[in-house]
Amino acid sequence: MSEKNSLPHHPQIMTAGSVEEETKLYLRQGLVKLTIMTTGGTIEKTYDENDGSLENRGTVISNKIHQKLRLPNTEIKVIPLMSKDSIYMDDQDREKIFQALLEAVKDARPIIVLHGTDTMEMTAKYCFQKKATWEVPIIFTGAMIPLGFEDSDALQNVTEALFACRFIESGLYLSFHNQLFKVPFVTKNRQLRTFESTLL
Numbered sequence: 001m002s003e004k005n006s007l008p009h010h011p012q013i014m015t016a017g018s019v020e021e022e023t024k025l026y027l028r029q030g031l032v033k034l035t036i037m038t039t040g041g042t043i044e045k046t047y048d049e050n051d052g053s054l055e056n057r058g059t060v061i062s063n064k065i066h067q068k069l070r071l072p073n074t075e076i077k078v079i080p081l082m083s084k085d086s087i088y089m090d091d092q093d094r095e096k097i098f099q100a101l102l103e104a105v106k107d108a109r110p111i112i113v114l115h116g117t118d119t120m121e122m123t124a125k126y127c128f129q130k131k132a133t134w135e136v137p138i139i140f141t142g143a144m145i146p147l148g149f150e151d152s153d154a155l156q157n158v159t160e161a162l163f164a165c166r167f168i169e170s171g172l173y174l175s176f177h178n179q180l181f182k183v184p185f186v187t188k189n190r191q192l193r194t195f196e197s198t199l200l
Contacts, residue, residue: 033109034165035077039097039123040084041116043143043154064147068155074162079104086116086123086142094126101127101138110137110165112158117142117188121174121195124183128172137165139173140183144193153177 081100084093097113104111115123124140141161143154161175172183176195185198 030073031075032073032166033075033077033107034162035079035104035107035109035111036114037079037081037097037100037104037111038114039082039086039089039093039116041086041114041118041120041142042146043114043116043141043157065155065158069159069162071162077107077109084116085118086120087118089116089119089123091126094123097123098127098130101134102131105135105138108136111139112161112165113138113140114158115140115142117144117176117195121183121186121188124172124174124186128183134170134172136170137168137173138171139165139168139175139180141175 079100081097082093097115101111101113113123120140120142127138139161141157143152143157145152145154147154156178157176160178160180164173164175164180168180174181174183174186174195179195179197181195181197186195187198188194189196
């Protein structure tokens with residue numbers, strides 16, 4: 001078998017076991033464990049050839065992102081929370097995301113939240129207002145153009161969030177276009193179609 005074929009391509013499958021056993025496994029294999037929570041938004045939209053529409057039809061993490069990234073030492077737990085365009089989200093949806101984060105932090109692993117950009121800062125700030133101190137790094141990210149389109153920024157933003165969550169301290173963040181913002185000091189610049197700090 002060639003070296004290319006012998007390299008694992010997909011993140012490792014989670015296995016059950018005690019905390020002590022998982023810690024030993026981590027130290028032995030150098031595993032990076034993290035959680036990705038999906039909520040919908042542009043980053044997860046798919047194109048329907050029948051009617052030409054773009055819809056949220058379920059998480060793209062299991063196929064497109066795994067197919068495009070080599071993550072041999074990364075164990076990813078995917079939580080498909082909802083599949084909703086963020087422009088239609090309300091505080092009930094934000095509360096659901098907040099409660100899911102409260103549960104997810106019990107795994108003591110970094111969390112990446114895939115979210116629509118229209119109200120991503122609102123959800124991140126909602127979670128900050130409900131709980132300012134978190135036990136793990138939590139990074140919100142999304143995209144202006146759906147994953148799979150040639151000029152999409154989705155893979156860039158996900159990759160940057162995956163890298164950042166390994167090194168930053170615990171807390172709430174928003175990662176976008178090669179920048180990492182501390183929540184709540186971030187806002188969307190709709191004219192430039194990106195995010196920027198409110199501290200400038």
